[in-house]
Amino acid sequence: MSTAGLVVIGDEILSGKTVDTNTPFLIAELRALGVSLREIVVVTDVLDEISASVRRLSGRWDYVFTSGGVGPTHDDVTIEGVARAFDMRIQRHAVLERMIRAYFESRGLPLPERNLRMADVPLGSSLVTADNLHWPVLLVRNVYVLPGVPEVFRRKFLAIRERFRVPPFHLRQLFVSQDEADIADHMDATVAAHPGVSIGSYPLWTPAEDGHRVKITVEGKDATEVERAYEALRQQIGAASIVRGE
């Protein structure tokens, strides 16, 4: 199974000045691609925070995505953080430099030296190119470095998304009118008998309009196994307590 981690770099998110829309977007995308997102970390724009998080998640999950901190200002230290995570030197990338120069020349604009810093990347980085992508995505080991601006984050991820696709998740759900504690034994039994399936239990504070108090999710990568666990649980709980299944 493919696993992923996400490192969000953002003082503005932790302080509530900006609502993080990149995380919900990536959650939905990875899910649709069959990738199991295992960990999200939101850290401040501090070099050591970024490097420690990137190093840690990179060692744990197949892919890591970073969001934010890649602009030209003092609080944009993600590239340096990623380099430091892997003890890599930063070096001006000839291809990126050429692309930046070409961009400014094509528009007849002067090129501020500061903008060339956008070509400074960890030595050993890859550039992932794709159709519909004017500017490549920076890949450092298993870390995809994405910008925080939501429109750009989305556009870049969508351009490279197919490289992550693996077989999909299968999900069944039961909506139950009993209290969570009263069906917990049934869930325990199903969990024990179907180790390849993960079972989640989500109680409501007040019962839903249709009368359900608990939503139970049964999911996994093997459709047959999911189906078996779902049926076993359905029979144990009993039709009288099941509001609906889907």
Added chain:
Amino acid sequence: MSTAGLVVIGDEILSGKTVDTNTPFLIAELRALGVSLREIVVVTDVLDEISASVRRLSGRWDYVFTSGGVGPTHDDVTIEGVARAFDMRIQRHAVLERMIRAYFESRGLPLPERNLRMADVPLGSSLVTADNLHWPVLLVRNVYVLPGVPEVFRRKFLAIRERFRVPPFHLRQLFVSQDEADIADHMDATVAAHPGVSIGSYPLWTPAEDGHRVKITVEGKDATEVERAYEALRQQIGAASIVRGE
């Protein structure tokens, strides 16, 4: 300055089955209370993940809040995770047990053994009581253990929020029509001259209706220092490029 970390326990959030509303709520609350939220971690319902995250954040920040995983089912392992984080034993808490028994008795309900497990907490836990709180909040060292159900998470936090209040943040903002790269030197200078103030720079992908391309935030705990940094930056950028300040 008071600092805080948040550990969200939730397969359902990482897999996109539930939208996490507790995090935005806590971000706004801590901000209003003057507490600096420094790190958010979202992990799966796995014991070692929870204990490692709680241990790590507890050692780094003044307060840690956990959200989720405290019900009576197989996927509710937060209490055990917190205990393991601090190498604490779990023991049935007499006060909690009495409360649970009283609750069921008052309603004339039988008490399932499983529900008594809600009284099993790390040895050395404190119970934080407050007006408007029927059930105390569990405090283990500097870790406040809160349930994932949003209504309960909110109610519990609101009941104890005043214990976290410290002097407020002061925030000024400048909306600038220039590109981020063109004003980066001014920001660098202000950052260097006002170390007690944090300055953030947030570019828009397309200019706003009023013409601004970058929002600059100037903030800190010392109102006078924030004011000085704001004025210095305003003068360096120049009135012609400033769409508005607030």
